[in-house]
Amino acid sequence: MKEQLAQIREAALAAVAAAEDSAAIEELRVRFLGKKGEVSAILKSLGSLSAEERPKMGQLANEVRADIESAITDKKAELGKAALAARLESEKIDITMPSKKTSIGGLHPLNTVLADMIDIFQSMGFDVVDGPEVETDYYNFEALNIPADHPARDMQDTFYLGENILLRTQTSAAQIRTMKDRKPPIRIVCPGRVFRADEVDATHSPVFHQMEGLVVDKGITMCDLKGVLEQFAHEIYGPETKVKFRPSFFPFTEPSVEVDVTCSECGGKGCRVCKGSGWIEILGAGMVHPNVLRACGIDPEVYSGFAFGIGLDRLTTTRYKISDIRLLFENDKRFLEQF
Ligand code: DAH
Numbered sequence: 001m002k003e004q005l006a007q008i009r010e011a012a013l014a015a016v017a018a019a020e021d022s023a024a025i026e027e028l029r030v031r032f033l034g035k036k037g038e039v040s041a042i043l044k045s046l047g048s049l050s051a052e053e054r055p056k057m058g059q060l061a062n063e064v065r066a067d068i069e070s071a072i073t074d075k076k077a078e079l080g081k082a083a084l085a086a087r088l089e090s091e092k093i094d095i096t097m098p099s100k101k102t103s104i105g106g107l108h109p110l111n112t113v114l115a116d117m118i119d120i121f122q123s124m125g126f127d128v129v130d131g132p133e134v135e136t137d138y139y140n141f142e143a144l145n146i147p148a149d150h151p152a153r154d155m156q157d158t159f160y161l162g163e164n165i166l167l168r169t170q171t172s173a174a175q176i177r178t179m180k181d182r183k184p185p186i187r188i189v190c191p192g193r194v195f196r197a198d199e200v201d202a203t204h205s206p207v208f209h210q211m212e213g214l215v216v217d218k219g220i221t222m223c224d225l226k227g228v229l230e231q232f233a234h235e236i237y238g239p240e241t242k243v244k245f246r247p248s249f250f251p252f253t254e255p256s257v258e259v260d261v262t263c264s265e266c267g268g269k270g271c272r273v274c275k276g277s278g279w280i281e282i283l284g285a286g287m288v289h290p291n292v293l294r295a296c297g298i299d300p301e302v303y304s305g306f307a308f309g310i311g312l313d314r315l316t317t318t319r320y321k322i323s324d325i326r327l328l329f330e331n332d333k334r335f336l337e338q339f
Helices: 002-018 022-033 038-048 053-090 109-123 151-155 173-181 222-237 290-295 312-319
Strands: 134-136 165-167 186-195 207-217 243-250 253-262 279-288 304-311
Touching: 002 022, 002 038, 002 053, 022 038, 022 053, 038 053, 109 186, 109 207, 109 222, 109 312, 173 186, 173 207, 173 290, 207 222, 207 279, 207 312, 222 243, 222 253, 222 279, 222 304, 222 312, 243 279, 253 304, 279 290, 279 312, 304 312
Parallel strands: none
Antiparallel strands: 134 165, 186 207, 207 304, 243 253, 253 279, 279 304
């Protein structure tokens, strides 16, 4: 029996040492130490020994069992470590690999120009207000002294969403909302998107941008209009820029003007950008029509005001010498990255 135990011990330890995974180890545990295992068989047969032999063999069998147990425990730990090491190796992150580039982006040139314009007007005490892009006929036309049958409507090909609902064709609608909302003195600018059913070409887009301005107070005159707009042009285009006020017509102002600045490309000599004239038109303006003040509940005998509407897209294309307005809306990163 002694020899048998020695053989079991030897065979078990060799098998455990050679085991390659935890399933094999488990098999060995059952084979040697399980209830029906080889060591248990020996222990069960101790009864057949003499009283003298029994404790010795019992002790020996228990030692063999303990040896096999500890060999199994050690092997399990060893296999566990090896498995972990293999996993760490196979799941290793290669930190030398270049990471994906994240691009932070930048301001769209229209937004750069807009931010500059807002700065200029805020420094002159204007508030910035917002207005809806979907407007009613009343705010976009009617209250601006453009009744339904007025020929001025032809100048603004309109996207109608319903009988009286439309995409605003001009930020001037914000004048009405502001005057109905606030009491004079009023000094606001309202930048935003406007929409017209225009064919797309190098200078036209069905979506473009304007900034509306409105000042209403007691004693406001054309001099205030000229002063503010001249100051604006000098700050945007430089102090050497000349500003020209041409008589014009808008239904919501009287008198009305259009404002040109000397071409920033040629300084006024005439070039491709200004089509040889030396001037670039940047905005429309005028003294708020008494009908418009009245429509908003402001007494034109007491108050007067001026208003203007600046086209942002033209300002941006001339400032950055962009030859085609479509480039502003295509969102091609290769183009936008240049600014
Ligand atoms: N709304 C005009 C347009 O889109 C621009 C304009 C002209 C705005 C004169 C004004 C103004 O406020 O007084 O053509």
